[in-house]
Each structure stands twice: as structure tokens, then as C-alpha cells.
Amino acid sequence: MTLDFTKDALLAxxxxxxxxxxxxxxxxxxxxxxxxxxxxxxxxxxxxxxNINAKYVKSIVYKPF
Incomplete structure (x- = not known):
């Protein structure tokens, strides 16, 4: 798993x-x-x-509390 603030930043x-x-x-x-x-x-x-594909990137709530 890899985390970043935006989908574009993660893919880059x-x-x-x-x-x-x-x-x-x-x-x-x-x-x-x-x-x-x-x-x-x-x-x-x-x-x-x-083959890095944007369709596999999902948003999550990280440390919601």
C-alpha cells in the first residue's frame, strides 16, 4: 500500500x-x-x-480520529 495526498501525486x-x-x-x-x-x-x-494503472488507486480516510 502506498499513500499520498492526491491521485496524480501518487501516480507520479x-x-x-x-x-x-x-x-x-x-x-x-x-x-x-x-x-x-x-x-x-x-x-x-x-x-x-x-503496469501502473489509475483504476487501482482508491481514496481512503487516513487517521479519521
Whole structure:
């Protein structure tokens, strides 16, 4: 799950993560080193394979109370 304030902002970030080169994405989003369970190259490969589609983006109420 990924959260953002607007649908367009979320889709732009997902597109960046998928298609920017690894170092540019790390610099733009201030990503440091990968962890055991999260590796940027694997995330990029996954995002490219699933064809990011706006129809799967849903609005939620985050921290309503």
C-alpha cells in the first residue's frame, strides 16, 4: 500500500520509482540504503511488470480520529 495526498501525486511517484534510474530515484526521494526486505531495484522491476494503472488507486480516510 502506498499513500499520498492526491491521485496524480501518487501516480507520479509510482512512475518515478519505476522509470527513474536507481541513483536518481534515491536522490529525489532521499532513499538511503536498502533493507533486508525492501530493495529499490526489486521495487522498480515489480512496478514495471504490473503496469501502473489509475483504476487501482482508491481514496481512503487516513487517521479519521
Amino acid at each position: 511517484k509510482l512512475h518515478d520509482f519505476a522509470y527513474l534510474d536507481e541513483q536518481t530515484a534515491r536522490d529525489k526521494y532521499k532513499l538511503t540504503q536498502d533493507s533486508r526486505n525492501w530493495k529499490l531495484p526489486i521495487v522498480q522491476q515489480f512496478l514495471k511488470s504490473v
